[in-house]
Amino acid sequence: MKKITIIFIALCAISLASCKDFLDVKPTNQVSSDASISTPSDAGVLMNAIMRMMCNGAYYGRTFIMYGDAKGGDLAIESQGRGLSDLYAFNHYATSGSYSDFWTYLYNITMQLNTVILNIDKMVAAGNTTAVLKNYQAQALSLRAMVYFDLVRLYGKPYTMDKASYGVPLVLEPLDASAQPTRASVEAVYTQILKDLKDAESLFTAKAKSNGYMNYFANMALQAKVNLYMGNYAAALAAAETVINSGVYTLYANAGWVNSWKSQYGSESIFELAMNAGEADLTTGSLGIYLRTANHGSSAATSQYIISDFYINRLKQDPTDVRFGILTNDRHVQFVPEGRPFGSCYKYSGGLNLEGDGKGNSTAVNIKVIRLSDVVLMAAEAALGANNKDKAASYLNMIRKRAPGLAEATAANVTIDMILDERSKELLCEGHRFFDMMRLNKTVVLNDELIFPSVVIVHRGKTVDRTFPKAILPIPKGEIDANPPIGAQQNPGY
Numbered sequence: 001m002k003k004i005t006i007i008f009i010a011l012c013a014i015s016l017a018s019c020k021d022f023l024d025v026k027p028t029n030q031v032s033s034d035a036s037i038s039t040p041s042d043a044g045v046l047m048n049a050i051m052r053m054m055c056n057g058a059y060y061g062r063t064f065i066m067y068g069d070a071k072g073g074d075l076a077i078e079s080q081g082r083g084l085s086d087l088y089a090f091n092h093y094a095t096s097g098s099y100s101d102f103w104t105y106l107y108n109i110t111m112q113l114n115t116v117i118l119n120i121d122k123m124v125a126a127g128n129t130t131a132v133l134k135n136y137q138a139q140a141l142s143l144r145a146m147v148y149f150d151l152v153r154l155y156g157k158p159y160t161m162d163k164a165s166y167g168v169p170l171v172l173e174p175l176d177a178s179a180q181p182t183r184a185s186v187e188a189v190y191t192q193i194l195k196d197l198k199d200a201e202s203l204f205t206a207k208a209k210s211n212g213y214m215n216y217f218a219n220m221a222l223q224a225k226v227n228l229y230m231g232n233y234a235a236a237l238a239a240a241e242t243v244i245n246s247g248v249y250t251l252y253a254n255a256g257w258v259n260s261w262k263s264q265y266g267s268e269s270i271f272e273l274a275m276n277a278g279e280a281d282l283t284t285g286s287l288g289i290y291l292r293t294a295n296h297g298s299s300a301a302t303s304q305y306i307i308s309d310f311y312i313n314r315l316k317q318d319p320t321d322v323r324f325g326i327l328t329n330d331r332h333v334q335f336v337p338e339g340r341p342f343g344s345c346y347k348y349s350g351g352l353n354l355e356g357d358g359k360g361n362s363t364a365v366n367i368k369v370i371r372l373s374d375v376v377l378m379a380a381e382a383a384l385g386a387n388n389k390d391k392a393a394s395y396l397n398m399i400r401k402r403a404p405g406l407a408e409a410t411a412a413n414v415t416i417d418m419i420l421d422e423r424s425k426e427l428l429c430e431g432h433r434f435f436d437m438m439r440l441n442k443t444v445v446l447n448d449e450l451i452f453p454s455v456v457i458v459h460r461g462k463t464v465d466r467t468f469p470k471a472i473l474p475i476p477k478g479e480i481d482a483n484p485p486i487g488a489q490q491n492p493g494y
Contacts, residue, residue: 037119043136050112050143051212055273055280058101059109060367062287064150065431066305067099071464072433074311074424076447080455083290083304088446090460090470094494100476102154106147107171113147114173116140131205138203139214142222145196146214149226152189154473155491158439159230161466163187166489180483190230197223209248211265211272217243218271221370224378229439233385240379243270249372254402258325262350264357264366271370281364288348288363291429293328296344297354297362306343307428308447315342315425318403323425328352345429373399373426381419389414399426416440438466469493 037043055061069075070087077088086097120137156167167189169181197219204216220242227236250267252260260266275281284300294303315321327342346352354362380395389411396409399422409418424433437444444464474494480487
């Protein structure tokens with residue numbers, strides 16, 4: 001796999017939450033010498049650089065989040081041919097629309113993490129273990145698990161659908177220039193993800209918040225999510241309850257939920273990426289610009305992605321639902337019916353007046369990757385899967401109360417569809433919906449009625465389920481050219 005290269009990152013000035021000047025990139029196919037990371041401080045420099053890479057527009061800064069929502073039925077597009085519309089249209093081929101940046105960029109991050117892990121292992125073997133070093137080791141292992149979890153969801157079938165099918169190559173150490181690794185099974189990738197998470201769990205030196213970085217509780221939340229995707233309900237519930245019962249994080253009260261998007265590292269934020277002005281600020285390519293009303297604050301805001309009728313009707317089950325507070329109208333969008341009251345999401349603008357989250361630029365709002373609300377809803381689902389309906393209803397009601405007009409769920413009526421609907425309402429535009437639908441073997445209905453009538457989507461039908469070949473991405477043609485053996489493992493339908 002010649003395109004997967006080790007990139008050693010040299011940095012001078014590092015901010016606390018992420019690296020300041022990104023940077024001098026020197027590509028090589030060999031691990032840097034022992035001198036490249038020989039102290040805990042060196043490891044910290046590279047970890048800061050990696051956190052900055054997580055914010056890139058090809059990953060959590062924009063496109064990965066959009067992938068999870070654009071395909072899941074909660075968003076629709078105004079027109080084709082611009083603004084990541086191929087995600088909604090499922091217009092993917094190995095040679096075009098493959099979103100190859102996912103493959104290239106995420107593997108580059110794993111190479112950085114492999115470098116950190118390898119060099120820390122060498123320092124530990126030499127007897128140089130410190131609490132700081134162990135914490136960096138735990139962060140690196142947890143992040144590698146997260147990146148592989150994202151890769152296998154993009155390129156592999158759901159674990160509960162066909163765990164023996166192809167996942168992604170497992171690259172756990174620096175590669176020789178001639179290396180051409182092939183795809184491991186979905187099951188093998190998930191096994192490695194859990195191993196990294198468990199190995200990291202005991203290495204965290206403190207069980208506390210760590211703003212802008214992976215920590216013990218983010219690791220446990222990720223363990224809950226991975227086990228849930230695998231159908232391991234007891235393990236998922238235990239991991240989720242470790243976070244919930246810790247008392248370190250608390251749910252926002254209804255009165256504070258809308259304003260929580262104006263703040264950094266709030267009481268629900270378990271893993272949050274710093275998007276700093278002049279550093280990780282994607283400006284006109286940010287999620288804030290992509291999701292807000294046309295021309296609001298910038299001519300680059302085109303309202304290309306708008307909230308579907310299906311989502312709005314779900315929220316309208318209770319007109320007093322506090323989550324209406326981050327939505328506003330899109331009535332002036334060219335092809336949207338007049339009088340349709342909502343359609344633009346302002347989570348990533350800090351609020352309807354573009355308040356941002358305290359950094360002075362509304363396009364540099366932090367990305368809340370893991371929130372306590374998500375963990376509570378995972379606990380509800382895991383409890384239901386374990387046939388503990390009382391506990392499932394109790395956890396569901398902790399989030400369902402954001403719609404105070406709705407009757408509480410009970411052990412007698414709680415269902416997976418109620419939990420899935422609540423995940424949709426709570427986690428809009430946070431990158432979960434499509435993956436939730438696929439892992440639970442649900443059919444996605446796309447809201448094509450919002451699109452101008454002359455636009456015809458030929459790459460899919462109105463509905464998509466996990467048997468549709470384009471429900472997962474193709475291995476990019478450029479990767480196959482560089483690594484011919486993987487060509488025989490291309491995903492079906494491509």
